[in-house]
Amino acid sequence: MKAAACRFEAPNSQHPTLNSQLSTLNIPMDNLLLAAVGNSDMWYALPLVIAVSLVYSATRHERMGPILGHALRIGVWIVGFMAMVFVVLLLISWWL
Amino acid sequence: MLAAFLAWLVPGVGHLYQGRLGKAGLCFVCIMSTFLYGLYLGGNKQLGWGRVVYASWREGDKRLPYLCQIGMGLPALPALVQANRVRKGNPPLWNGFMAPPSQARGDFDRSGQPISHGGFDESGRVTINKLHYDMNRFFELGTVYTMIAGLLNILAVYDAWGGPVFIESGRKDEEEEEKAEDEE
Numbered sequence: 001m002k003a004a005a006c007r008f009e010a011p012n013s014q015h016p017t018l019n020s021q022l023s024t025l026n027i028p029m030d031n032l033l034l035a036a037v038g039n040s041d042m043w044y045a046l047p048l049v050i051a052v053s054l055v056y057s058a059t060r061h062e063r064m065g066p067i068l069g070h071a072l073r074i075g076v077w078i079v080g081f082m083a084m085v086f087v088v089l090l091l092i093s094w095w096l
Numbered sequence: 097m098l099a100a101f102l103a104w105l106v107p108g109v110g111h112l113y114q115g116r117l118g119k120a121g122l123c124f125v126c127i128m129s130t131f132l133y134g135l136y137l138g139g140n141k142q143l144g145w146g147r148v149v150y151a152s153w154r155e156g157d158k159r160l161p162y163l164c165q166i167g168m169g170l171p172a173l174p175a176l177v178q179a180n181r182v183r184k185g186n187p188p189l190w191n192g193f194m195a196p197p198s199q200a201r202g203d204f205d206r207s208g209q210p211i212s213h214g215g216f217d218e219s220g221r222v223t224i225n226k227l228h229y230d231m232n233r234f235f236e237l238g239t240v241y242t243m244i245a246g247l248l249n250i251l252a253v254y255d256a257w258g259g260p261v262f263i264e265s266g267r268k269d270e271e272e273e274e275k276a277e278d279e280e
Binding site for chain 2: 041044047048050051052054055056058059062063064067
């Protein structure tokens with residue numbers, strides 16, 4: 001997973017050649033963001049979401065059934081919250 | 097109280113002591129795997145594993161994440177042993193596992209030979225600059241994973257100490273289920 005994540009590097013000021021190539025190709029930034037989701041550091045959040053939701057739910061229930069059900073709801077809630085923050089940051093990045 | 101201490105010492109052992117086997121397994125697997133994956137991300141063969149967990153309170157390197165990582169208990173305690181050894185001037189053990197890095201410029205190679213930007217100090221200890229340069233964002237990722245594992249274990253310790261924090265409606269449901277099972 002380490003090696004896979006190393007392959008994608010976001011364009012920045014340290015890669016002027018890459019930036020000029022991207023602007024020449026006229027690739028919208030949104031598409032780059034979506035492409036980055038498939039092969040990016042965002043996947044490192046997934047094990048954390050699973051572990052946090054399971055352990056948090058385990059402190060709320062005693063039986064395995066309710067724990068797993070609550071963990072699913074909490075996991076969806078965490079991912080949804082992170083998605084909302086992602087959208088807010090994306091909108092802010094358009095204005096800046 | 098003993099259960100809480102055991103839960104801090106090794107994730108899940110407090111619940112095991114109480115006979116809550118399912119939760120013991122869940123806590124052990126979730127928390128230990130998060131911590132171990134963090135150690136894997138924050139190290140490599142050349143620099144040593146587990147470099148993201150170390151205890152340091154030196155000027156310029158006050159390692160606040162360790163306050164969260166110590167929540168893991170025994171798995172994070174080798175960092176205290178290594179910090180104590182380094183403070184006394186002894187070389188770290190276990191290829192630098194959980195040892196505090198040097199704050200020197202790093203103009204030496206691993207064997208102590210002078211070389212510009214070698215990344216090691218005179219005694220062959222890796223410098224903090226080289227750790228960040230070589231591991232890049234994985235140093236931060238490993239730190240975050242191990243910190244979260246420590247914080248999750250604090251939740252597990254609380255659960256072992258005080259039992260589950262029931263949500264009001266959920267408690268009724270679970271009590272009814274238990275009554276139904278007892279009647280059967």
